[in-house]
Amino acid sequence: MLQSIFSNYINNFRGFSREIWILTLITFINRAGTMVLPFLSKYLKEDLHFDYHQVGWVMVSFGCGSMIGSWLGGKLSDKIGFYRIMVFSLFTSGILFISLQFVTSFTGLCLAMFSIMIIADMFRPAMFVSLNTYARPENRTRALTLVRLAVNLGFAAGPAMGGLIIMGMGYKGLFWVDGISCITAIVLFRLLVKEKKREKTASHFDDTEPVKSVFNDKPFWLFLFISFATAMVFFQFFSTLPLYHNEQYGLTEFQTGLLMSINGFLIFLFEMPIVGYFERKKVAKIKLIFFGALFITFGFYALLLKGWVGILVINLVLITFGEMFAFPFSNSFAMSRAPKGHEGRYMALYTMSFSLAHVMSSKTGMEIISRYNYTVNWIFMGTFAATAAFAAIWLLKIVKSEND
Template identity: 50%
Template sequence: MKTLFNNYLNTFKGLSNEVWWLSLITLINRAGTMVIPFLSLYLTKSLNFSLNDVAWVMSAFGLGSVIGSWLGGKLTDKIGYYKVMVFSLLATGVLFVVLQYLNTFAWFCFGIFLVMTIADMFRPAMFVALSAYSKPENKTRSVTLIRLAINLGFSAGPAVGGIIITTLSYGGLFWVDGITCILATLVLVNVLNPKKAKTLNDVKTKNPKSAYGDKAFLIFFVAMVLFGIVFLQYFSTMPLYYKDAHHLSEFEIGFLLGMNGFFIFVFEMPLIKWLENTNFTKSGLMLFGALLIGLSFIILNFTNWTGILIIGLLLMSFGEMIAFPFSNAFAMDRAKKGNQGEYMALYSIAFSIAHVFGHNSGLQMVDAFGFDNTWYIITLFAALCVLLLFILGQYLNYNKKLKEKTKREEKEILWI
């Protein structure tokens, strides 16, 4: 047991102090994201919105995320990641507190749009900061550490959120979200001032190329949009499925979703460390992760046994553990030859677009076709994602062989 624990600790070695501080900031911030998993329940139960209304609120959520990610990338390349991160965290904290006082459909749509526009400016800036504070060989593990912080916060957040709803009200969630964002800002200002923090990797590239002209990255982008649409069902339609089809309470839903974060916290870093030492490609690993998440939906139609929810959650968790770190590392690797803010913004935008269409389409399908048929359609989206990632792998392999052939021909010409 001691050897196993030491091996687990060894997977964290070599990461910079700044990456650890970024992880703490992310942990504080994500520990307060209790509103998001319960948003569909809050809108239907407290504000008496219809499922159709909730679907459009989620689209406003996603649209704000798209604009925020794009704007965050542009500002990161112009004024730097630090200023963008500070503004985003502080303003988001204030806006989350205000959001609870918006009770009409139109105002709530506008409020969630504005919150997500400001909040998701943080994402591309954080990814560029992570790249700056990480050695090239540690980037995948640095991303994994950030994800561990996210999931540790997320494992506590829904569980505590369920308790707050049960004992107090939904309003308390908005206050906690806002206060934790402001606390994260205070930590950021005190420990990650760029005048004091040590960068390990240059985030500026001479003669940068546009991410929009990178064919491999665009294939990857579309695959991530599909992946996001599938994955995000766990934060909109799935809580409703737990409640309506399996009659779980808010506390039980929070506990079940919290298990996802716990599994990831325990298993993800050792799993990533092991996978890095194998011969699997990043595209192949992303494909396998997408396949597992697709399976997590289709198995729900096999039985009415409530235990299938845990099996589905396990499949989703391991799929997420594999797909997200390596997709993020893939994006950071491609960004080396371009504007890093633009590349990381486009990566974030893929999931923002998924927010625009994923929540809305999922909820509309549930309303029109029921849960079982919705899971079949979501599984089809996952299959399309797997197909695109397979095409990406073939495309990258072809380009690699083409470059190797060109180099051989150049050497032969030199010998002649």
């Protein structure tokens, strides 16, 4: 029985090219070193003594840079190729992350985070293009899931290591490790993976093409709202939740890191089998996105039960399963919704919805906590995720009527 389960699990990882496995490895190295993000709000609040409003604005700068970087990365990937963009983005952002420790003023950090994220998030659309290039058509969805697993396994190791580094070296040690890991990852990529040219196709950004505009695809815009709302609530995981762990329950950075590591390990164990199972069963992607939003809703409502530290584990598990249902299948829905040859237009807006969620999530959460308290924030976030779930039901009916 156990051997059969293990064999079925391993089968989900077969059939990938050498390049995909190398991309997965460098993604893991990079993500394991990306320890700054989970502790950024704590660093700003506790080490630099910023207030909630200032922390929120730094996070807004982070998100705005992310939006511009996502758009710019997609644009330049079409013009000069994904390979050069990936090398430039990770190498340069590695140097900039090391330099970030020397910026301590509020204005300086806003400008620095904005600039760094423009360069760092050029990597994301370039990575999507690389997966399209190096993966075979029949396993592109699984290849994306494999890279997501590397991200989350790295995230599982990263926060725990980050907590130890903070205790031993202080917050500045995080910036060194983050920067060095970016540079190491892209040097390995440059040495082990040769640039592969894509077949020339009509540009995704050529507005002269006689196709229906994505701006007229109303169901897709409803889907973008669902993606934005789900992501905005989920991103509380990186901003207000670490602060809540300390202020409400007295958790140390290391304890928060260990707790957050559960997220990565659960995704490593379950996401690929979940994706494989529901793809084989051909369950509607929107239905799975609905369940993802529902899990996240319950995850934040669970935080209303105060006094027992175990509720933090329940919150994390529910959010993690919400992530596993919502994000892989929303990515797949965005690709499937796009007309052939014009996936870039749709994926650009989809990626930017997550960047906008970064902008809004931290600022909204910090403002609510500053003006009211954590309880009000959890009620707001849980309700917003529930709104996304109801919108998914609406979208499911629209898509069904289109297919009838």
